[in-house]
Amino acid sequence: MIRxxxxxxxxxxxxAEKIFPKECCGVMLGSDGVVREAVPxxxxxxxxxxxxxxxxxxxxxxxxREARAKGxxxxxIFHSHPNxxxxxxKRDLEHSCSWFSYVVLSIKNGRFDHANSYRPDFDQKEAPKxxxxxx
Amino acid sequence: MxxxxxxxxxxxxxxxxxxxxxxxxxxxxxxxxLTAQFxxxxxxxxxxxxxxxxxxxxxxxxxDIRYLKKEAxxxxxxxxxSIVPSIAGGxxxxxxxxxxxxxxxxxxxxxxxxxxxxxxxxxxxxxxxxAKVALIGTGGLGAPLxxxxxxxxxxxxxxxxxxxxxxxxxQRQVIHGTKDVGRKKLDSAADTMLDINPYVxxxxxxxxxxxxxxxxxxxxxxxxxxGTDNFPTRYLVxxxxxxxxxxxxxxxxxxxxxxxxxxxxxxxxxxxxxxxEPPPPGLVPSCAEGGVLGILPGVVGLIQATxxxxxxxxxxEPLIGRLLLYDxxxxxxxxxxxxxxxxxxxxxxxxxxxxxxxxxxxxxxPSQTHEPAVSEGDxxxxxxxxxxxxxxxxxxxxxxxPHEYQICRIPQARLIPLGDLPKRVxxxxxxxxxIAHCKSGMRSAxxxxxxxxxxxxxxxxxKGGILAWSDKVDPSVPKY
Numbered sequence: 026m027i028r029x030x031x032x033x034x035x036x037x038x039x040x041a042e043k044i045f046p047k048e049c050c051g052v053m054l055g056s057d058g059v060v061r062e063a064v065p066x067x068x069x070x071x072x073x074x075x076x077x078x079x080x081x082x083x084x085x086x087x088x089x090r091e092a093r094a095k096g097x098x099x100x101x102i103f104h105s106h107p108n109x110x111x112x113x114x115k116r117d118l119e120h121s122c123s124w125f126s127y128v129v130l131s132i133k134n135g136r137f138d139h140a141n142s143y144r145p146d147f148d149q150k151e152a153p154k155x156x157x158x159x160x
Numbered sequence: 161m162x163x164x165x166x167x168x169x170x171x172x173x174x175x176x177x178x179x180x181x182x183x184x185x186x187x188x189x190x191x192x193x194l195t196a197q198f199x200x201x202x203x204x205x206x207x208x209x210x211x212x213x214x215x216x217x218x219x220x221x222x223x224d225i226r227y228l229k230k231e232a233x234x235x236x237x238x239x240x241x242s243i244v245p246s247i248a249g250g251x252x253x254x255x256x257x258x259x260x261x262x263x264x265x266x267x268x269x270x271x272x273x274x275x276x277x278x279x280x281x282x283x284x285x286x287x288x289x290x291a292k293v294a295l296i297g298t299g300g301l302g303a304p305l306x307x308x309x310x311x312x313x314x315x316x317x318x319x320x321x322x323x324x325x326x327x328x329x330x331q332r333q334v335i336h337g338t339k340d341v342g343r344k345k346l347d348s349a350a351d352t353m354l355d356i357n358p359y360v361x362x363x364x365x366x367x368x369x370x371x372x373x374x375x376x377x378x379x380x381x382x383x384x385x386x387g388t389d390n391f392p393t394r395y396l397v398x399x400x401x402x403x404x405x406x407x408x409x410x411x412x413x414x415x416x417x418x419x420x421x422x423x424x425x426x427x428x429x430x431x432x433x434x435x436x437e438p439p440p441p442g443l444v445p446s447c448a449e450g451g452v453l454g455i456l457p458g459v460v461g462l463i464q465a466t467x468x469x470x471x472x473x474x475x476x477e478p479l480i481g482r483l484l485l486y487d488x489x490x491x492x493x494x495x496x497x498x499x500x501x502x503x504x505x506x507x508x509x510x511x512x513x514x515x516x517x518x519x520x521x522x523x524x525x526p527s528q529t530h531e532p533a534v535s536e537g538d539x540x541x542x543x544x545x546x547x548x549x550x551x552x553x554x555x556x557x558x559x560x561x562p563h564e565y566q567i568c569r570i571p572q573a574r575l576i577p578l579g580d581l582p583k584r585v586x587x588x589x590x591x592x593x594x595i596a597h598c599k600s601g602m603r604s605a606x607x608x609x610x611x612x613x614x615x616x617x618x619x620x621x622x623k624g625g626i627l628a629w630s631d632k633v634d635p636s637v638p639k640y
Contacts, residue, residue, distance in 0.1 A: 046474050047474070048250060048251065050247070050249075070248070073283065073287050073474065075474035076250045076251045077248070077249070077250030077251075078248060078249060078250055079247075079248040080246075080247040080248065082217045082219075082224065082244045082245075082246055085244050085245065085247060086219060086242055086244045089165075089167055089168055089242075089244065090165075092168055093165075093168060093178060097168070098168035098169055098171065099167065099168045099169055100169065102247050102249075104249055104250075106251035107251070108425065108426060108427065108480075109251045109426040109427065110426065110427065112251075114249070114250060114251055116248075116249055116250040116251070117249035117250065120215070120246070120247070120248035120249045120250075121215070121249065122215040122245040122246070122247060123204065123215075124167065124169040124170060124204060124245060125169060125245070125247075127249070131427075133427045134480065134481070138427070147203055147204070147207075147213070148207075149214070149215075
């Protein structure tokens with residue numbers, strides 16, 4: 026289960042809506058399964074960003090250090106699916122990392138529609154859904 | 161000694177430590193001793209085969225070891241080793257395909273007016289080149305669509321058509337020329353498109369799209385553009401697109417009016433959300449029956465082409481959930497909001513249609529297409545001519561409209577348009593033998609029914625109308 030407090034949740038939704046119709050991405054910081062801060066990061070994919078995102082490892086490296094300084098953990102990754110549902114796609118799975126919760130936000134016609142959270146396994150074969158509480 | 165910073169999500173597996181100081185001369189060595197010390201950490205970093213997992217990046221100070229000597233990268237005293245995951249993903253269900261590397265010099269020149277707009281640019285032009293679009297029909301709508309999508313540089317276009325170019329097409333189907341009459345529309349269309357842009361690949365499907373072949377044909381394309389002119393195929397294209405999860409860029413035309421929208425976009429409405437049931441057969445006339453302003457499919461087809469290109473580029477506001485109505489006579493556009501119907505049998509929350517059905521039957525069209533023999537009450541045009549030649553007494557009525565009568569007529573025929581028949585029925589004598597004709601035999605059949613109900617006994621329908629008359633009796637009568 027992952028719980029996202031209102032402030033970081035609002036940050037995630039407004040970032041995803043702002044970046045629409047491209048995919049946004051970012052990192053969720055917190056502790057004990059509760060997200061207290063969301064950090065939007067640039068999508069560094071150089072191709073079409075409507076259905077793909079890449080995080081710059083340097084950004085993650087920096088955010089991890091900053092989280093550490095605040096006594097927070099990087100709990101998860103969020104990204105948006107513009108004009109499609111918040112499923113965990115084949116691409117998501119192929120590029121997933123088992124350390125994190127993956128929150129996917131479905132943004133349709135520029136507005137938040139729904140979200141789901143997933144926990145991918147080590148071998149990038151499966152990503153069971155986990156309970157997501159937000160707001 | 162090197163200091164290893166533990167990523168925050170992994171601290172729980174490393175005794176809650178932020179960092180660990182370890183001895184080792186290479187990155188590989190310190191990571192091995194780290195995971196020896198904290199065995200729970202091992203599966204997060206290494207595969208069962210002992211390789212670093214694909215999502216694990218390692219940095220020495222600020223340098224990625226992939227660009228150094230990988231795990232053999234040497235370490236100095238006081239170096240900091242960081243473990244950073246690589247994170248990516250995306251909504252596309254398909255595997256990650258590398259986009260084509262670049263445009264050729266000739267293509268750059270060709271697409272220059274696209275490339276200098278940031279909304280398209282090199283990225284956008286490559287998206288177009290990568291795109292695979294299925295175009296159903298190369299008629300009125302398909303003509304401008306095929307030409308402009310090819311010109312714009314859509315890399316692969318699948319054409320589906322089984323028809324042959326005829327003279328009545330040329331008033332609007334500008335992808336075909338007079339020289340193409342009698343040729344397959346597929347070949348004629350492909351020739352025009354390749355002449356416009358030889359960098360386009362064209363797949364030709366010489367077939368009527370059907371429940372048997374639609375999924376197979378459409379599955380390899382990113383999106384589908386519907387340039388068809390009949391209800392069974394529209395429902396077929398719609399359902400196939402919903403089942404395949406591909407957007408359906410829709411357009412339709414009639415006389416002076418057109419419509420366009422995008423159906424079957426994930427989350428958006430489909431054709432069945434707008435029209436759950438087809439109209440009764442014969443109620444809505446086709447373009448062949450009702451006519452169409454030749455320019456109209458140009459306007460509507462290019463709205464479809466615009467939406468197709470926008471979807472590919474991911475630019476602008478797509479025509480999803482909006483039905484655009486165009487009235488050429490008033491020269492006005494209007495817009496209706498469309499919503500996905502949660503009860504929709506194909507795209508709703510609990511769909512009942514999970515495979516393609518018999519669309520001819522769904523639209524109430526008899527599946528047998530063999531021509532019935534001359535039925536009782538029908539008379540062949542040749543026999544009508546024989547009666548005229550013999551001087552048999554009978555009355556020939558033409559139930560078409562006055563503007564059709566101006567195009568061509570049979571000299572002996574009296575014009576009584578079908579709609580006027582009830583009030584002019586007293587002009588006819590039920591004692592006379594009466595033969596009715598129209599353009600192709602549909603309306604005159606209705607006239608015969610009407611007259612029979614009005615008590616006329618000796619009424620017959622000239623089979624095939626004035627078109628058959630032109631074919632069988634008098635070729636000087638123009639066909640329209």
